[in-house]
Amino acid sequence: MLQIVNLKVEIEGKEILKGISLNVKKGEIHAIMGPNGSGKSTLASVLAGKDFGDITEGKITYMGKNLLEMAAEDRSKEGIFLGFQYPTEIPGVSMVNFMKTALNEHRKYRGLEPLSSSDFLKLMREKKDLVKIESGLTNRSVNEGFSGGEKKRNEIFQMAILEPKLAILDETDSGLDIDALRIVANGVNQLKTPENATIVITHYQRLLDYIIPDVVHVLYDGKIVKTGGKELAVELEKKGYDWIKKDVDIVSYG
Amino acid sequence: MQRVYPKFCIFVCYLFGLNTINGTITGFHLLALGGLRFNTMREEMGKEQDKLISKVTSGEYKYGFYTDIDLDIIPKGLNEDVIKQISAKKQEPDWMLEFRLKAYKAWLGKKMPEWAHLNIPEINYQDIVYYAAPKQKATMKSLDEVDPLLLDTFNKLGIPLEEQKRLTGVAVDAVMDSVSVKTTFKETLAELGIIFCSFSEAVREHPDLVKKYMGTVVPYTDNYFAALNSAVFSDGSFCYIPKGVRCPMELSTYFRINAAHTGQFERTLIVAEDDSYVSYLEGCTAPMRDEHQLHAAIVEIIVEKNAEVKYSTVQNWYPGDKEGKGGVFNFVTKRGICRGENSKISWAQVETGSAITWKYPSCILRGDNSTGEFYSVAVTNNHQQADTGTKMIHIGKNTRSIIVSKGISAGKSQNSYRGLVKMLKNASNARNFSQCDSLLLGDECGAHTFPYIEVDNQTSIVEHEATTSKIGEDQIFYCNQRGISNEDAVRLIVNGYAKEVLNKLPMEFAVEAQKLLEISLEGSVG
Amino acid sequence: MDNREATIKRFSDLLRDNRNRIEKNSAGLLNSFREEAIKQFAELGLPDRKNESYKYTNLEPWFNANYKSYFVPEAADFRAAENFKCEVTDLDSYNLVLLNGFPPRYNGIMAGLPEGIWVGSLTEAAERYPGIVEKHYGKYAHNGKDGLIPLNTALASDGVFVYMEKGITLHKPIQIINLVHSDGDMFVQHRNLIIVEDNAELPIIVCDHALSPQKFLTNAVTEVYVGENAHFDILRVQNEHNNAAKLTHTFIHQEKSSHAVSNNITLHGGLVRNSTYHRLNGEGAECNAFGLYFTDRWQHVDNFVSIDHASPNCISNQLFKGVLDDYATGAFNGRILVNKGAQKTLAYQKNNTILLTDDAKMDSKPQLEIYADDVKCSHGATIGQLDEDALFYLRSRGIDKNEARLMLMFGFAREVIDNIHTEALRERIDELVLKRLRGELSRCTTCTINCDK
Incomplete structure (x- = not known):
């Protein structure tokens, strides 16, 4: 589904991603872990098509297409969903109008008729239950005045409506208490099918207790320094990132 | 911290x-x-x-005392002759006199600005002494030759002119009435190639530099008071920081009005070459008198590539008594230009004195990535009036400016912030943030905010916030x-x-x- | 003779030469103000850019053009206007059509209105109810620095008069459809007077349209008296063409515990200058001044707002937002004046503008002038562009760039629109604004004239 080959990204002259290669197949859940500043969020933003920094090298192929040539909105319509670490507040734009516009753009892309208002509202109600989002929230402006937890649940709610093929969840667990974490994880798990794939980006292992990854990658200093099964996350939690750093630093000095 | x-x-x-x-x-x-x-x-x-x-x-x-010292005075009044006399007394070259006369002509053609939120009584420009110098020997070999009364004056003000008091670590140029009395630490600075001397001395010793820079930031045609100053200015400070030099000490000018009926018209010129840095301080006081005294100064700052100038002022001219009698009229044009890339000018001012303050230290941000800062506290009490603020003119790309203004009004005073933020067409990605707060103490004073924001560029962002409260x-x-x-x-x-x-x-x-x-x-x- | 003096002379002559014609068609009361007004105009002249409150707006080209007519002495021929359908007409309201500044005359009171409300011609009212009109006419339109106001007093012969008796509440708004239509370039001046007595409630909508492509210059003065505990709400929707200039001066005088809202929504117009004055004359009065402006091509919109806190315990709130496209220019002049003794004042002011192109230009001048200490006042102004992060967020959900920009602009405008409390009206304005942003709104839906040369 997604192949990243030797991706290098510079921001303001500083190399943030130093050659990332990654292969995600449908039905898989990948976890990308790493300490702060290792480049996790940069990778997520690059995949979603945010216009920043320079891609100096590398290739990203998604469903057989060159992802880097696609506009952000086309990536979305092709099924890529980014759950933002810090969802943007957009005053004045109501959630309903926002999601309806987005969904109908997706439908148009697939050659479907736009959803009627009543059908859309029905769909919203249905999906709201999934993440236990209060109905009041959908009447407000996008993310405006939402608490941290509400913002994250809102991201999963949008994911539920857009039904992506590849979901990238950037630190979706940060700032969540244990109940909210369970709700979010539960939502993600319910949306999981053999046809779609998920990349979970996280700092801690605790989210991976609920969303069980098939593959775990450790990102450090712009490179994937270790790849393993779900047990790698557990080991990492036990030994901390210093363990990885030490390893890498020894390698680079040795 | x-x-x-x-x-x-x-x-x-x-x-x-x-x-x-x-x-x-x-x-x-x-x-x-x-x-x-x-x-x-x-x-x-x-x-x-x-x-x-x-x-x-x-x-x-506290600084209201008067020093009874012998003075060399040009009698009251303003005309071409007086200007020629000033120039002659200062043994100026012809080009300087020409500059003065041109400025005088420009001044005659100008009107007093009326746009400020100030109530300015009529000023009789013929009733002012434009030149009053403490009598002292033409050249002084050592401090012993400085009139002890004068030294005493500055000691009383807390400004030690004896260099043996090295502790102070500040090089001071002390200006009393019309002339620079003494500049300290000159030799130490000279070793680094830094020129720090009185303006008159600079005209004599470094005419090329003065000619090159004087009037380039504040032309004599700029405004009424700038024209007046350019015609009659008597002294001031000159400061030149050569390429790559970080000035190791604060440079400071101390201004003192002493004589009666005297106006003070000094000008300061600071030039910072590429990669240099200087921090400059300015302080001022005047005796208590019943009549108003006029102070009209010019400060010009030129900052080249990667250089930085920090200019701090504590303005404490005599504000007049509780009934609003007397006090200094302070009309000052201060402006700096960031000529080179990555250059920076930072103005910090604490304005507590003067009966009337009319002052807008400004930055012309011409070099790409240059930065302008303006931090101001202006306090008015009793019958004081202040109209002060800044102009940030963004010309270069990625230029940044920040304005923080804190006004405090008490008594029957009027305190206004007036500022302009202008983003020119080519100032792409320029940013400004302004915060202008006013605090009111008492129900008979006024606090006013007059920001002007002019944006001619899509990629720039200007944000202005202001609050007024007690x-x-x-x-x-x-x-x-x-x-x-x-x-x-x-x-x-x-x-x-x-x-x-x-x-x-x-x-x-x-x-x-x-x-x-x-x-x-x-x-x-x- | 310089330009300024030439203009003064031109308009003074105009009055002198045509005084009989103007006065014949107007009321004695209005006529009695003309002499003094023309003197005042002669002193002030036209406001030029040296005038602080016109610093960013150049009126000269509009005043130096040659108009076929400079005043309209006779009541208008309404036949041309009959077929006009205003964008906001499907709203349930009492409609009054003004043509070239003239209300229909000789019908007396507008039909269908409840008891206690009078809507019609000011000139007629001055004759019918001299006591009431005399008490208020010329009492509130004061700005010692703006020559356009005495110019209007000198030359206007009629306009709208609205009177609400004490305690009367009008649930349906009165809609004034303000049309200009002529076969030659025209300078229009009209004068309106609105009186809302104690405890009464009056919502008004004003729609400005130009029906023919001629050059129009309108200079309109409206005086409003809002009595104790009364409510007044005026929403103006401006949709003229690029060859039309609209100068409005609205003076709202508010008594104790009154509440007034003014809202100017500018969709199109060559030059628009809205001066809105709220004077909070009695304790506990509250006012909201809103504005929303969209400009493109070479259009220019200038909103001038003056809030005069003359009494303690009053609240004022200003919110002005706009989007400038192409070569358009905009200006905002906001002023909060808190007079001595106006303690416990709360006054807020906000102006936000988005520039869509490098050629658009915005000047903003939010000002506070405060002479009382127990106050809370603030103002904020921003000029910038659409939020890049928000744009990316929308695009990452599959919304294409243009649509996303549109949504953001619309979202930006919502803050003003949300302050319209009548739901049906709010929805209409929503639609209008959205149409405007999509470029689907010409000066009016039936327009076939290409007035952008």
Whole structure:
């Protein structure tokens, strides 16, 4: 589904991603872990098509297409969903109008008729239950005045409506208490099918207790320094990132 | 608390009349000598602050004395002859006289600006002495030749001109009435190639530099008072920092009006070449007199690539008495240009004096990535009027500016912020943030905000915020509940309010400014 | 003779030469103000850019053009206007059509209105109810620095008069459809007077349209008296063409505990200058001044707002937002004046503008002038562009760039629109604004004239 080959990204002259290669197949859940500043969020933003920094090298192929040539909105319509670490507040734009516009753009892309208002509202109600989002929230402006937890649940709610093929969840667990974490994880798990794939980006292992990854990658200093099964996350939690750093630093000095 | 101090400046406790609290200050010195760390000093400063607050009981102007010294005076009046006499007395070259005469002509064709929120009584320009110099020998070999009365004057003001008092670590150019009295530390600075001298001396010794830069930032046609100054200016300071030099000490000019019926018209020119840095301080006082005195100055700053100039002012001209009698009219044109890339000008001012202040230290941000800053506290009490602010003219790409203005009005005073932020067409990605707050103490004063924002560029962002309010009653109550009196509570709150700006001043200046703030507001708290 | 003097002379002559014609068609009361007004105009002249409150707006080209007519002495021929359908007409309201500044005359009171409300011609009212009109006419339109106001007093012969008796509440708004239509370039001046007595409630909608492509210059003065505890709400929708200039001066005088809202929504117009004055004359009065402006091509919109806190315990709130496209220019002049003794004042002011192109230009001048200490006042102004992060967020959900920009602009405008409390009206304005942003709104839906040369 997604192949990243030797991706290098510079921001303001500083190399943030130093050659990332990654292969995600449908039905898989990948976890990308790493300490702060290792480049996790940069990778997520690059995949979603945010216009920043320079891609100096590398290739990203998604469903057989060159992802880097696609506009952000086309990536979305092709099924890529980014759950933002810090969802943007957009005053004045109501959630309903926002999601309806987005969904109908997706439908148009697939050659479907736009959803009627009543059908859309029905769909919203249905999906709201999934993440236990209060109905009041959908009447407000996008993310405006939402608490941290509400913002994250809102991201999963949008994911539920857009039904992506590849979901990238950037630190979706940060700032969540244990109940909210369970709700979010539960939502993600319910949306999981053999046809779609998920990349979970996280700092801690605790989210991976609920969303069980098939593959775990450790990102450090712009490179994937270790790849393993779900047990790698557990080991990492036990030994901390210093363990990885030490390893890498020894390698680079040795 | 995160402030970085230039190496030498922490010693200076002398500027301005700290004689009132001598004991503490001496201790301060010893501490400094003992090489104690900065945080210790901060603690000390905290105690200092408490003492200051408790000490202030009468808000008299402390610098109101007059020195009876022999003067060389050109009689009252303004005409071409007077200008020629000034020029002759200063033994100026012809080009300088020409410049003055052209400026005089320009001035005759101009009208007094009326747009400011000020009520300015008519000024009789023929009733002013334009040149008054303390008589002293033409060239002085040593300090012994300086009139002891003069030395005494500056000592009284807390400005030591004896270089053996090295502790101060500040190079001072002291200007009394029309002429520069003494510049300290000249030789030390000369070793680094830094020129720091009186303006008159610069005209004689460095005519090429003066010719090259004078009037390039503030042309004599700029405004009424700039034209007047250009015609009659008597002295001032000149400062040149060569390429790559970081000036190791604060440079300071101290202005003193002494003689009666005298106007003070000084000009300052600062040139910072590529990769250089200087921090410049300016202070001023005048005797108490019943009549108004006119001060019309020009400051020009030129900053080249990667260079930075920090200009701090504590303005404490005589503000007039409680009934609004007397006081200095302060009409000042201060402007700097960031000519080179990545250059920076930072203005910090504490304006507590003058009957009328008309002053807008500005930055022309021409070099790409250049930065302009303006931090101001303006306090008005009794019948004082202030109309002050800044202009940030963004010309280059990625230019940045920040404006923080804190106005405090008390008594029957009027205090206005007036500022312009202009983004020109090519100033892509330029940014400005302005915060202009006003605090009102009493129901007979006024606080006004007049920002002008002009944006001609899509990619730039300008944000302006302003608030006006009186001191929060709940804040005072909170202090009361903890046993702090009303008066002290107000002082604490006012200090906190001004902190953001005071923190931008070199420390010794900040202490002074804080004290001034309190004195200025004396008697305004009910 | 310089330009300024030439203009003064031109308009003074105009009055002198045509005084009989103007006065014959107007009321004695209005006529009695003309002499003094023309004197005042002669002193002030036209406001030029040296005038602080016109610093960013150049009126000269509009005043130096040659108009076929400079005043309209006779009541208008309404036949041309009959077929006009205003964008906001499907709203349930009492409609009054003004043509070239003239209300229909000789019908007396507007039909279908409840008891206690009078809507019609000011000139007629001055004759019918001299006591009431005399008490208020010329009492509130004061700005010692703006010559356009005495110019209007000198030359206007009629306009709208609305009177609400004490305690009367009008649930349906009165809609004034303000049309200009002529076969030659025209300078229109009209004068309106609105009186809302104590405890009454009056919502008004004004729609400005130009029906023919000629050059139009309108200079309209409206005086409003809002009595104790009364409510007044005026929403103006401006949709003229690029060859039309609209100068409005609205003076709202508010008594104790009254509440007034003014809202100017500018969709199209060559030059628009809205001066709105709220004077909070009695304790506990409250006012909201809103504005929303969209400009493109070479259009220019200038909103001038003056809030005069003359009494204690009053609240004022200003919110002005706009989007400038192409070569358009905009200006905002906001002023809060808190007079001595106006303690416990709360006054807020906000102006936000988005520039869509490098050629658009915005000047903003939010000002506070405060002479009382127990106040809370603030103002904020921003000029910038659409939020890049928000744009990316929308695009990452599959919304294409243009649509996303549109949504953001619309979202930006919502803050103003949300302040319209009548739901049906709010929805209409929503639609209008959205159409405007999509470029689907010409000066009016039936327009076939290409007036952008």
